[in-house]
Amino acid sequence: MTTTETKSRARGILQAALRGLGLALVLLPGAVLCFTLSLVSIALIPIGVGIVTTPWVLTGVRAFANWRRVIAAQWGGVRIPPAYRPIPKDANPWTRTFGMLRDPATWRDLRWLPVDMTAGFITALLPAVLVLYPLEGFALAAGLWRTMTGGPYGEYGPYWYGFVPVSDQASALGAGALGAALLFVAHRYTVSAFRLHFRLTQALLTPSQAELAERVRVLTETRRDAVDTSAAELRRIERDLHDGAQARLVAMGMDLNTIEMLIEKDPEAAKQLIAQARKSSVDALAELRDLVRGIHPPVLAERGLGDGVRALALRLPIATEVTVELEGRAEAPVESAAYFAVSEVLTNAVKHSGADRIWVDLHHRDGMLRATVTDNGKGGAVIGAGSGLAGVERRLGTFDGVLAVSSPAGGPTMVTMEIPCALS
CATH class of the missing domain: 3.30.565.10 (Histidine kinase-like ATPase, C-terminal domain)
Structure with a gap:
C-alpha cells in the first residue's frame, strides 16, 4: 500500500469514527423524543387532543427519517427511497391524522425508532469505540494505570481494561497489547462497521412490496399528469402560433397584396407598407425563435x-x-x-x-x-x-x-x- 493510500485509509477511518460518534450523539435523543411523542400523541387521539398534535408529531418523525435517509446516501452510499402517501396541504386535522395513520410508511417509521435508539445507536457508536478505546490501553501501558488502581489503602483493586485486570506494569503492558490488537481490528473494520449502521437503517426503512405497489400507483398518476401537461403545452404552442407569428404572417400577406396594387399608383405608400412588412417579418421571426426556445432551447440540444x-x-x-x-x-x-x-x-x-x-x-x-x-x-x-x-x-x-x-x-x-x- 502506497503512502497516499495509507493516508487516505487513515482519513477514512478517522472520518467514520467522528461521524459515527456525532451521529450517535444526535440519533439517541432524536429517536427517543420522536418515539415518545408519537406514542403519547396517538394515545391522546380518543380524547381529541391527538387529532391536533399527531400530524405535527408524525411530520417531525418523517423529517427525522428523511434526514437519516440523506445521511445514509451521503455518508454510507446507501439509498433508502421514501414512499409516503401524499396528504393534501389544505386537509383538516382529522383527515391529516387518519391519512397519515393509514399510511404503512408511518408504522414502518415507528417500528424503526426503537431499533434505531438501541441497535442503531450501538452500530453508530462502534466505529468511534474501535478507534478511541485502544488509546486508553496505550495510556495504561505508559503509566496511567498507577492513577487508576489501588487507592491510598489498596481498596480499589485492579482496573479492568476489557478482560485484562490491570494492577501493575506487567498487566498494564498486557492492556497495551490488547489496545494494539483492537487498533488492528479498527484498521480493518471501522469503515465496515460504520456502513453496517446504514445497512440496518436501510433494512428497516426500505418500503415493503405493498408500499412499492403504492409507489407504482403514484408514478402512474405522474405519467398521466405528464400526458396532460404535454397536451396543454401543445395547445399553448398552437395558441401562440395562431395569435402571434401566424397573425403577423397573414398581415404580411395582406400588406404584400396592397403593395402590389400601389407599387405603380402610389410608390411612397408602397414603400411605407414594405417597411411595415419588413418589421412584421422581424417580429414574427423573433416570436418563432422564442417559441422554439420555450420548447427545447438550442443551447440545451x-x-x-x-x-x-x-x-x-x-x-x-x-x-x-x-x-x-x-x-x-x-x-x-x-x-x-x-x-x-x-x-x-x-x-x-x-x-x-x-x-x-x-x-x-x-x-x-x-x-x-x-x-x-x-x-x-x-x-x-x-x-x-x-x-x-x-x-x-x-x-x-x-x-x-x-x-x-x-x-x-x-x-x-x-x-x-x-x-x-x-x-x-
Whole structure:
C-alpha cells in the first residue's frame, strides 16, 4: 500500500469514527423524543387532543427519517427511497391524522425508532469505540494505570481494561497489547462497521412490496399528469402560433397584396407598407425563435445541460454562480426536464425570494443527476398546490425524480432536485 493510500485509509477511518460518534450523539435523543411523542400523541387521539398534535408529531418523525435517509446516501452510499402517501396541504386535522395513520410508511417509521435508539445507536457508536478505546490501553501501558488502581489503602483493586485486570506494569503492558490488537481490528473494520449502521437503517426503512405497489400507483398518476401537461403545452404552442407569428404572417400577406396594387399608383405608400412588412417579418421571426426556445432551447440540444443552465444564469437580473460537474450527458428528455425544473426554480427565486445572489450546483453521483439551487433571500418557500414548486415536483415525478426544499423563515432557501439517470 502506497503512502497516499495509507493516508487516505487513515482519513477514512478517522472520518467514520467522528461521524459515527456525532451521529450517535444526535440519533439517541432524536429517536427517543420522536418515539415518545408519537406514542403519547396517538394515545391522546380518543380524547381529541391527538387529532391536533399527531400530524405535527408524525411530520417531525418523517423529517427525522428523511434526514437519516440523506445521511445514509451521503455518508454510507446507501439509498433508502421514501414512499409516503401524499396528504393534501389544505386537509383538516382529522383527515391529516387518519391519512397519515393509514399510511404503512408511518408504522414502518415507528417500528424503526426503537431499533434505531438501541441497535442503531450501538452500530453508530462502534466505529468511534474501535478507534478511541485502544488509546486508553496505550495510556495504561505508559503509566496511567498507577492513577487508576489501588487507592491510598489498596481498596480499589485492579482496573479492568476489557478482560485484562490491570494492577501493575506487567498487566498494564498486557492492556497495551490488547489496545494494539483492537487498533488492528479498527484498521480493518471501522469503515465496515460504520456502513453496517446504514445497512440496518436501510433494512428497516426500505418500503415493503405493498408500499412499492403504492409507489407504482403514484408514478402512474405522474405519467398521466405528464400526458396532460404535454397536451396543454401543445395547445399553448398552437395558441401562440395562431395569435402571434401566424397573425403577423397573414398581415404580411395582406400588406404584400396592397403593395402590389400601389407599387405603380402610389410608390411612397408602397414603400411605407414594405417597411411595415419588413418589421412584421422581424417580429414574427423573433416570436418563432422564442417559441422554439420555450420548447427545447438550442443551447440545451447543442451543448448540454451545463451550458444550458449557464445561459439561463446569464439572463437573470441577479448575480448567479453556476458549478457544473457532469462527465457526460443524460438522455434528452431527462436533460429537458432538469433544465426546465431549474429554470422554474430560478424564476421563483427572482420573483419571490428577495435575494441578491443565487448559487446553482449540477453534478452526477451514484446514478443520480442532482441540481441544487440556493439563494440568500428571505426564505419561506413551500411546495403547495398551485405553486411553481408543485409543478416542478410533478415534472420530476415523471422520471421518478424527487424535490426537496429547505427554506426557513429568514432564509436561505435551498431547493434540491434529483433524477435517477446514467450519463453517456
